[in-house]
Amino acid sequence: MADTVLEVSHLTVSIPMGKEVFPAISDVSFSVQSGKITGLVGESGCGKSMTARAIMGLLKPNCKITEGSILFDGKEISHASAKERCDLSGNQMSMIFQEPMTSLNPLMKVGRQVEEALRIHTKISAAEAEKKTVEIFREIGVPDPEKRLKAYPHELSGGLRQRVMIAMAMICRPKLLIADEPTTALDVIVEAQILSLMKQLCESGTGILLISHNPGVIAQVCDDVSIMYAGTIVEQADVYELFDHPMHPYTQGLFNAVHSLSEDRGELDVIPGTVPDITHRPSGCGFCTRCTQVKQQCESSFPVMHEPIDSHRVRCHLFDGKESHEHAH
Amino acid sequence: MKQIVQRLLQAVLVLFGVALLLFIMVRVIPGNPVAMMMGDHADPAAIERISHELGLDRPIHEQFFIYLRNVLRLDFGTSITLGRPVADLMTAAFPNTLKLAVCAAVFAWVTGIFCGIISAAYSNSFIDHLFMGISLLGLSMPVFLIAMVLQYVFAYHLHILPISGTDSWKSFILPAIALGWNCAGSVARLMRSSLLEVMEEDYIDTAYAKGRSHAGVLIFHALRNAFLPVVTMMAVQFSALISGAVITETVFSINGIGRLAAAAINGRDIPLLQGTVLFSTLAAVLGNLLADWLYLLLDPRITEAI
Numbered sequence: 038m039a040d041t042v043l044e045v046s047h048l049t050v051s052i053p054m055g056k057e058v059f060p061a062i063s064d065v066s067f068s069v070q071s072g073k074i075t076g077l078v079g080e081s082g083c084g085k086s087m088t089a090r091a092i093m094g095l096l097k098p099n100c101k102i103t104e105g106s107i108l109f110d111g112k113e114i115s116h117a118s119a120k121e122r123c124d125l126s127g128n129q130m131s132m133i134f135q136e137p138m139t140s141l142n143p144l145m146k147v148g149r150q151v152e153e154a155l156r157i158h159t160k161i162s163a164a165e166a167e168k169k170t171v172e173i174f175r176e177i178g179v180p181d182p183e184k185r186l187k188a189y190p191h192e193l194s195g196g197l198r199q200r201v202m203i204a205m206a207m208i209c210r211p212k213l214l215i216a217d218e219p220t221t222a223l224d225v226i227v228e229a230q231i232l233s234l235m236k237q238l239c240e241s242g243t244g245i246l247l248i249s250h251n252p253g254v255i256a257q258v259c260d261d262v263s264i265m266y267a268g269t270i271v272e273q274a275d276v277y278e279l280f281d282h283p284m285h286p287y288t289q290g291l292f293n294a295v296h297s298l299s300e301d302r303g304e305l306d307v308i309p310g311t312v313p314d315i316t317h318r319p320s321g322c323g324f325c326t327r328c329t330q331v332k333q334q335c336e337s338s339f340p341v342m343h344e345p346i347d348s349h350r351v352r353c354h355l356f357d358g359k360e361s362h363e364h365a366h
Numbered sequence: 367m368k369q370i371v372q373r374l375l376q377a378v379l380v381l382f383g384v385a386l387l388l389f390i391m392v393r394v395i396p397g398n399p400v401a402m403m404m405g406d407h408a409d410p411a412a413i414e415r416i417s418h419e420l421g422l423d424r425p426i427h428e429q430f431f432i433y434l435r436n437v438l439r440l441d442f443g444t445s446i447t448l449g450r451p452v453a454d455l456m457t458a459a460f461p462n463t464l465k466l467a468v469c470a471a472v473f474a475w476v477t478g479i480f481c482g483i484i485s486a487a488y489s490n491s492f493i494d495h496l497f498m499g500i501s502l503l504g505l506s507m508p509v510f511l512i513a514m515v516l517q518y519v520f521a522y523h524l525h526i527l528p529i530s531g532t533d534s535w536k537s538f539i540l541p542a543i544a545l546g547w548n549c550a551g552s553v554a555r556l557m558r559s560s561l562l563e564v565m566e567e568d569y570i571d572t573a574y575a576k577g578r579s580h581a582g583v584l585i586f587h588a589l590r591n592a593f594l595p596v597v598t599m600m601a602v603q604f605s606a607l608i609s610g611a612v613i614t615e616t617v618f619s620i621n622g623i624g625r626l627a628a629a630a631i632n633g634r635d636i637p638l639l640q641g642t643v644l645f646s647t648l649a650a651v652l653g654n655l656l657a658d659w660l661y662l663l664l665d666p667r668i669t670e671a672i
């Protein structure tokens with residue numbers, strides 16, 4: 038059994054708006070094992086980035102963690118001080134973002150930006166740092182690394198910029214890498230390359246949290262998957278189990294959209310409707326406004342997490358009273 | 367490279383255009399400009415003589431070439447009101463204007479940048495509201511009012527600084543503050559808004575995710591990016607300062623370009639007016655070139671476009 042690098046339990050992040058306080062994410066629990074990739078999937082606006090930011094301590098000032106815990110390597114970090122964050126970030130845990138263009142400082146050579154993490158966290162000479170940067174560029178497949186070191190972000194393609202971001206995140210060999218939609222801004226071929234790079238990185242022991250709105254991306258590389266909708270985890274299982282037996286109506290809808298697209302290249306069979314804004318979420322099941330199997334209690338009562346099959350959890354009233362024997366509550 | 371040549375050409379064109387405009391203006395003003403210049407009771411013979419001296423009795427194209435040649439030689443003729451060559455007057459006045467401009471710029475930029483950064487770092491705090499309130503006051507208060515308040519408080523009342531003149535470096539403190547006040551206000555506001563905008567950028571999150579502290583993010587990532595628009599503003603401000611501050615120089619009796627310009631307008635002194643206006647144009651053009659060049663130096667993305 039691999040070590041658990043990250044254990045998120047019952048995490049709730051709230052945003053005050055006007056006189057009310059709205060939970061942007063609530064009761065989010067999942068874990069990331071070292072050497073494995075955990076996927077977090079959901080349509081845009083579901084709270085995936087919020088979850089990632091909460092873990093990294095990068096929440097905007099109006100967002101507050103109001104409940105739950107984040108254990109990193111066994112340590113509670115949900116309310117870590119700025120100093121503790123500085124020691125952890127870029128060193129033991131790091132993050133790459135969706136937009137590789139805007140995520141790099143436009144006025145700084147990429148080599149310097151990659152070295153920076155090393156220079157912050159280790160006492161290393163400039164020459165040594167540059168050598169390590171060349172090494173990691175080579176490792177993650179940046180062609181002509183000595184020359185690329187001296188390039189500015191705008192001189193590189195999107196794919197290369199994302200590789201630079203990965204190099205930057207990985208240079209201190211972190212235990213946890215959070216990748217928030219790392220391939221969304223890239224074309225399919227580059228996406229495949231970046232995903233296989235992720236796979237390669239996790240084999241060296243890093244645990245990865247891979248966030249995407251695209252179940253296809255998740256299916257390719259993840260070991261465990263959590264499906265997120267309207268700020269909560271609605272389904273959770275290992276990748277084979279989940280794709281073989283999606284239980285939650287939202288998961289089923291999400292997968293159908295991908296399948297219909299790849300099979301007959303016809304109309305995208307998307308779930309009708311949109312993700313409710315955080316101020317307009319139903320008090321019951323978040324999905325009740327779009328669910329085809331909605332029942333009477335769905336609108337008023339918030340479904341609890343059930344475990345109908347071992348290690349396969351689902352948050353839906355359809356599974357009320359269908360716990361697997363060992364895990365009955 | 368192409369862009370640089372283009373910019374230089376533009377600069378030359380602007381200078382030529384202003385020179386041409388000055389030339390035309392003097393000639394299309396109805397009536398004899400010399401007569402106007404000398405007032406109602408002037409001796410016709412004297413008007414004749416000065417018109418001749420200024421070359422106003424020659425064919426127009428000839429006048430223009432002589433004018434252009436003289437301008438290129440920095441020979442603007444003799445000031446009518448002050449009786450000395452315009453070039454000499456301006457050479458004597460320029461060091462004072464330059465000193466005043468440098469002092470005003472240093473005051474304005476140091477305080478503007480400092481207040482802007484502090485305001486952004488503690489945005490919406492008491493100190494932010496205080497600084498922004500003062501800067502708004504700086505922007506909306508006329509220079510002569512600031513000048514007179516400063517004179518009253520520091521020279522007349524407290525006796526710690528000279529009330530006017532150019533005798534020592536101390537004499538430049540009050541005029542520099544009066545003149546720089548406006549610039550400081552606009553620099554502070556731009557610095558603040560630019561920094562707040564930059565702090566919202568994705569690469570700032572990247573820097574935090576790398577383990578930079580607040581101060582580290584500010585120093586290594588945010589400030590340089592936030593400076594870009596401020597630098598342009600500073601270059602333009604400096605060219606405005608250097609072309610002479612009419613009011614400040616007048617209030618503090620500083621013999622500078624601004625006062626020459628004021629004298630030229632009051633006395634309808636055409637040669638002096640031509641000299642001072644062309645000088646301000648040159649300062650503005652150089653200021654803009656300087657801004658372009660600084661941007662080139664600071665922003666690698668621009669080099670690409672050239």
Ligand SMILES: Nc1ncnc2c1ncn2[C@@H]1O[C@H](COP(=O)(O)OP(=O)(O)O)[C@@H](O)[C@H]1O
Nearest residue numbers: 052061080081082083084085086087097314315
């Ligand atoms: N700083 C913020 N203030 C208010 N609302 C926010 C803020 N950040 C995100 N949100 C809202 O929270 C919800 C989740 O956002 P996000 O985590 O970015 O979704 P995802 O990454 O899944 O697309 C969205 O409805 C978004 O509008």
Ligand code: SF4
Nearest residue numbers: 322325328335353354
């Ligand atoms: S709880 Fe009800 S509304 Fe929600 S997904 Fe299940 S069936 Fe649909």
Ligand SMILES: [Mg+2]
Nearest residue numbers: 085086217218
């Ligand atoms: Mg997102």
